[in-house]
Amino acid sequence: MNAKDETNLSWAFLTDVGLKRASNEDSGLILTLNLDVVGEHSTLGLFVVSDGMGGKERGELASKIAVKTLGEAFVDSFLRASLRRVAEIANYGERLESAEAEVLSSPATFLINAIQQANQRIGRLRRNGQPVKAGATVTAGIITDDLLTLGHVGDCRAYLLYEGHLRQLTQDHNVVNEMVKKGILSREESHEHPQRSILSRALGSQESVEVDTSVTVLQSGCKILLCTDGLHSMVSEEDLVHVLSRPDHPKITTGELVNLANQAGGKDNITVLVISFL
Numbered sequence: 001m002n003a004k005d006e007t008n009l010s011w012a013f014l015t016d017v018g019l020k021r022a023s024n025e026d027s028g029l030i031l032t033l034n035l036d037v038v039g040e041h042s043t044l045g046l047f048v049v050s051d052g053m054g055g056k057e058r059g060e061l062a063s064k065i066a067v068k069t070l071g072e073a074f075v076d077s078f079l080r081a082s083l084r085r086v087a088e089i090a091n092y093g094e095r096l097e098s099a100e101a102e103v104l105s106s107p108a109t110f111l112i113n114a115i116q117q118a119n120q121r122i123g124r125l126r127r128n129g130q131p132v133k134a135g136a137t138v139t140a141g142i143i144t145d146d147l148l149t150l151g152h153v154g155d156c157r158a159y160l161l162y163e164g165h166l167r168q169l170t171q172d173h174n175v176v177n178e179m180v181k182k183g184i185l186s187r188e189e190s191h192e193h194p195q196r197s198i199l200s201r202a203l204g205s206q207e208s209v210e211v212d213t214s215v216t217v218l219q220s221g222c223k224i225l226l227c228t229d230g231l232h233s234m235v236s237e238e239d240l241v242h243v244l245s246r247p248d249h250p251k252i253t254t255g256e257l258v259n260l261a262n263q264a265g266g267k268d269n270i271t272v273l274v275i276s277f278l
Helices: 056-090 107-123 175-181 237-244 250-263
Strands: 002-005 009-016 026-037 040-053 135-144 147-153 157-162 165-168 212-217 223-227 270-277
Touching: 009 026, 009 040, 009 250, 026 056, 026 270, 040 056, 040 223, 040 270, 056 107, 056 135, 107 135, 107 147, 107 212, 135 157, 135 223, 147 157, 157 237, 165 237, 223 237, 223 250, 237 250, 250 270
Parallel strands: none
Antiparallel strands: 002 009, 009 270, 026 040, 040 135, 135 147, 147 212, 157 165, 157 223, 223 270
16 A cells, blocks of 8 residues: 655555455556745646456556556656656756657547557567467556646546545446447446446557547545445445545545455455545
């Protein structure tokens, strides 16, 4: 578990094997940069959760590839560029030669490209010259000051809690949710459907993958939850609201959410990432 406090954000990440699995195939990543330059504060952060598929070592490897690929790309595309701008300010506005060719993409474009790269890396996995059947789901968020940009493939989820109301920011890419959207099943029927865990979209299964993106404006007092299905399949939204609404530090909140999932049976690995926007 790790946690950190900054000027306007606090966050924590916790992953747990659960009660039924022998190994943990989930992964997570947090990279942040908080700059205070000439009285101006700027926040930049990458927050990722990923759920691996393929069993034991394969699933664990796939989710690690997903989060590490996004992390490497984020450092190259955003963190280094931000630090170069600070160096330019320190150099009285003189542009650094190394920054001449640098072009920053939007957070949404970045997430699409980075997730596609992770998809290709997972799809190229080989063992003894033979393809390795492994896959992963991923939900990644970039926070730039008061904006949250999400990139999403699979059934990890992102939620936003504001003034006691919980809103799911992502849609699950699974067979049952597709049936709900087409009106074949009701939302209530989908909760107990035997095919609810069958994915319609994941990393590693095709040469390219469609990535959902969205942008949300953050307001003071809101909380963001990123999680794998080991949490949201075991804990009701009512209980999520109850825990997230408390004025606790995210380090305490993540622990309580993991405990709730295990108390409900802990049937899968559980990964929880909570961000409090002050």
